[in-house]
Amino acid sequence: MLSLIETKDLTITFGGHTAVDGVNLTVKENQFLSIIGPNGAGKTTFFNLLSGQLAPTKGEVFFRGENITKLSPTFRTRKGIGRSFQITNVFPNLTVLENVRLAVQSQAGIRYKMFSHFKKFKNLEDQAVEWLKMVMLDNKKDTLALNLAHGEKRKLEIAMLLALNTEVLLLDEPTAGMSLEEVPAILEVIKKIKAKGDRTILLIEHKMDMIMDLSDSVMVLFNGRLLATGTPEEIMKNETVQSAYLGGLYDERAIEA
Numbered sequence: 001m002l003s004l005i006e007t008k009d010l011t012i013t014f015g016g017h018t019a020v021d022g023v024n025l026t027v028k029e030n031q032f033l034s035i036i037g038p039n040g041a042g043k044t045t046f047f048n049l050l051s052g053q054l055a056p057t058k059g060e061v062f063f064r065g066e067n068i069t070k071l072s073p074t075f076r077t078r079k080g081i082g083r084s085f086q087i088t089n090v091f092p093n094l095t096v097l098e099n100v101r102l103a104v105q106s107q108a109g110i111r112y113k114m115f116s117h118f119k120k121f122k123n124l125e126d127q128a129v130e131w132l133k134m135v136m137l138d139n140k141k142d143t144l145a146l147n148l149a150h151g152e153k154r155k156l157e158i159a160m161l162l163a164l165n166t167e168v169l170l171l172d173e174p175t176a177g178m179s180l181e182e183v184p185a186i187l188e189v190i191k192k193i194k195a196k197g198d199r200t201i202l203l204i205e206h207k208m209d210m211i212m213d214l215s216d217s218v219m220v221l222f223n224g225r226l227l228a229t230g231t232p233e234e235i236m237k238n239e240t241v242q243s244a245y246l247g248g249l250y251d252e253r254a255i256e257a
């Protein structure tokens with residue numbers, strides 16, 4: 001398997017605080033990698049460094065061996081690194097289908113511009129419907145985005161990300177803010193994407209059962225540092241992880257109780 005993403009000594013400091021600290025990581029093609037760690041460990045910041053939303057203080061990011069550290073988020077998306085849209089980027093007064101069609105259109109624009117290829121409106125719409133089927137939201141295609149439930153908005157966000165057709169999907173807590181009833185649907189969507197086998201997926205999640213279920217490997221961040229990487233089973237057994245991360249969580253729960 002090829003190495004698709006590589007970080008070398010990736011570091012970012014905000015004021016005096018180092019949020020991501022010397023992270024060296026290799027992600028292979030079509031791997032499903034989950035990122036865990038306590039609140040404030042640097043997970044989202046690490047995603048921002050991969051997607052180009054933030055520039056590192058030190059270190060580098062490589063995509064297929066090419067140094068992309070200085071590329072903007074737009075160029076990184078064109079290369080193949082897709083970061084989930086925030087819900088604020090969903091157009092509330094457009095329908096679900098119109099939102100996904102716009103994402104398909106932007107991808108088509110990028111890919112076909114150099115050939116002056118004219119994609120017919122209907123074709124774009126058909127593609128949008130396919131992505132909506134993938135996330136099981138095609139039954140809501142004519143609903144205004146503003147009228148969707150929270151879990152449905154997250155599905156729409158994933159459909160829009162899928163429509164960009166990037167090789168890499170960075171999913172930052174797709175179940176955040178969801179009710180317990182909404183979680184299984186998102187889990188099923190992510191499983192479907194994984195089962196297709198043509199994407200490299202990086203997932204930030206706090207739900208350990210989801211991590212165990214989906215991941216080929218897990219990386220643990222703690223105070224911005226890469227504490228451990230391994231299979232989900234290895235990570236659960238890892239004593240450093242247990243004492244530093246899982247142990248800490250149990251302590252917090254004990255204190256709260």
Ligand SMILES: Nc1ncnc2c1ncn2[C@@H]1O[C@H](COP(=O)(O)OP(=O)(O)OP(=O)(O)O)[C@@H](O)[C@H]1O
Nearest residue numbers: 014017018019037038039040041042043044045046
């Ligand atoms: N733009 C910023 N300016 C200053 N500090 C920041 C900035 N972004 C993140 N931080 C700090 O960096 C640290 C890591 O934050 P980050 O959001 O990456 O953690 P996280 O692991 O994703 O946490 P959570 O699980 O709560 O989302 C935190 O202490 C945070 O306050």
